[in-house]
Amino acid sequence: MKCKEIFRKIEEKYPLERAENWDNPGLLVGSQEQEVKKIFLALDVTDETLEAAVKARADLMITHHPLIFSGMKKITAEDFIGRRVMKLIEHHISYYAMHTNFDIMGMAELSADYLQLSKKGILEITYEEGTQKEGLGRYGQLPKPMTLEECARFVKQQFQLPFVKVYGNPDTMVSSAAICTGSGKSLLKAVLKSQAEVYVTGDMDYHSAIDAVAQGICILDAGHYGTEYIFMEYMKKELQTMIPEVEVETMPAVHPCKLV
Template identity: 50%
Template sequence: MKCKEICERIEASYPVAYACEWDNPGLLVGSDEKEVSRIYLALDATESVIEAAVAAKADLLITHHPMIFSPIRKVNTGDFIGRRIIRMIKADLSYYAMHTNYDVCGMAELAAGYLNLTGRRVLEPVVCELNRASGESQGFGRIGTLPRKMTVRECCAYVKEAFGLPNVKVFGDLDREVACAAVAPGSGKSMLKAALNERVEVLITGDIDHHEGIDAVSQGMAVIDAGHYGIEHIFIADMERFLSEEIPAVEIVKAPVCQPFEVV
């Protein structure tokens, strides 16, 4: 199957129109005419991931986070992005990223499913020509009700089990009981205001810093920081499922799920 046909299948379910203006999804390296028989899935196009994709004899690397965000003025081996681009071109490895369009059309609902939230609704709606015409509600994050009322401490354990995490960071009273939850995979800094406006009792997200965390608590909301990778790694298994259903003739290889840091 040609690379462009795979891209079309992906974008039919995760339209690029839903991506943020600052984002850079799509085919970033390689030819859309390339024949693809094996895909390598990962969250980030690090040098080790690229080498693993090459070793696996993959034709196409698909990640959640784009390796290229800002315009590139030069491509050479003296630059860490340039080195990766050159390596992929030399290995004839095409590269595709699906970022905020997947966040809007897949990641948030998927994460809410991992947490078994009921009565789900969008936390921060996104309006574009696609849903303006259809009236369909899409956006970042989901709000819902936990399976049962639980303490923040119990909710931390619940989140760790749901996403397979060794630890989480938490802001708030561990003994407070919560039921209304919101989940915002990735960086949830921009979701804090929306969650507070919706009277969310606990926000499950990532990349929350000191001031944001204590300010949220002061306004009545606990925050469980599961890490950026901690929730978003579910992209890999979900895309394996999606691609296996959409293009069963193409082999899918997954990068191992592993936090990109260690707590010592």
Template identity: 45%
Template sequence: MQSKELIEKLERLAPPEYAESWDNPGLLVGSAKREVHKVYIALDADGEAVDRAVRCGCDMILTHHPLLFSAVKSIRDEDFIGHRLMMMIENRINYFAMHTNFDTAVMADLAADRLKLQNKQPLAMVRETESGLKGIGSTGDLTEEMTLADLAIFVRKAFNLPQVRCYGKPDTKIRRVSMCPGSGKGMDGDVLEAGGQVFITGDVDHHYGIDCVEKGICVIDAGHHGLEHIFVPFMEQWMQENCPEIETVTDGNQSPFFVV
């Protein structure tokens, strides 16, 4: 399959116009005319992912987070990003990213469904689409009321995580949940407007966590990778169903850090 044919399918799944203005999804390295027989799927195009894609003979790397967000003034092997770009170019590997457009089109519902949220609505950046309202994050109701402590365990198991961090009293009763996979810092206003009693997201620092509690919002920090790693298995299955002629390889999808 030509790369442009695959890109057309990917952009139907996550239209580029759904991306936020600061974002940089799409074909970032390579040629739309290049034939694609094997795709490497990862959350990030880090050095290990690029090296493995080369070793596996992949023609394209597909990630959630773009490697490039701003202009690159030089591509040099001494620079860690430049090295990855050179590896892709020298090995004729296309690189395609699906970020906030995927968050809007797919990730919000995908994450909310892991918690079986009912009466879902977008948390922010709402837009009307053929399939209904879409946006960044979701707000919905749990199937039954839980304490914050029990909900934290539920989230940990639903996303297959070793641990989560919580702000708020463990026995707080929770029914309405707001969540934003990735980094949701600064969205507490959206959570309050949506009536969320708890905010499930990643990259929560000390001050933001305690400030949210002061505003009446409990917080479960499940990590940036912790909530978004679901991109990899979803896209692997999507590729198998929509492009069965293309072989897929996925990385280990391991957290970039460990807790001692």
């Protein structure tokens, strides 16, 4: 199957036009005409994931985060991104990213399901046409009331995480939650509006977190990778359904941050 046929199927469900304006999803390296027998999935193109794709003899690499965000004036071995682009080309691996189009059309609902949220709403609407609304993040009711500490353990268990950072009194009772995977501090105003009692996200800086707590929102920082690596296994199942004739392999989950 050719790359363009695979992209057509992906984009029927996750249209590129749903992505944020600043984003850069889609085919970033390679040819639409390349024949694909094997796809390799990862969250990012790193030296480790790229080497794994090469060893897997993949024809197409798909990641959540784009390797290239802005214009590049040169591709050289002196630049780490340039080296990765060159390696993709050297090994005849086309490369495709599905970032905020997937965040909006897939990850938001997926992450809410991980938290078992009910009575769900969209945290920040990015697209609206008639009765159809799409957007970033979700908010809703937790499966049962629990303390913040219990909620942290619940999130840790549901996302299979080594640790979760907690901002707020561990004994605070919470029954509603909001979640935005990746880096979600820009959605804090939307969280306040949703009246969620705890916000699950990643990349929360100190001042944003303590300011949120001062405004009545507990914060569970589950990490950027920790909230988004679920993309890999989810998309593996999606692709196996969409294109069963193509083999799909994923990068093993390896959390980049460790406590010592």
